[in-house]
Amino acid sequence: MENMTAFFEEIIRQNPSLDMAEAEFRRALVDDPELRRQYRDYCREVGSSEKNGFLDFCEEYMQEEDNVWNSLNDYDNQE
Secondary structure (H helix, E strand, O other), rough: OHHHHHHHHHHHHHHHHHHHHHHHHHHHHHHHHHHHHHHHHHHHHOOOOEEEEEEEHHHHHHHHHHHHHHHHHHHHOOO
C-alpha cells in the first residue's frame, strides 16, 4: 500500500490540477497491468471503489495539506 500512496503523491506533485493528475493516473493504469493489480488491492484494503480510489486519496491528501497550512496560520496569528 505504501508504494501506491507514494505513486499517488508523485502524480499529484507532477500535475498542476486534480483533473490532470487523474488523467495521468488513468493513463498509467492502462499502460501497466501490475499497477492496475496493485491499485485494485489498494482499493480493496482502504474500502474504496476502483472508480474513486485515486480521487478519494486526493481529497484526503489535500485536506491534510490544508490542515498543515491552517495550523501554520493559527501559529502566526498567536504572535
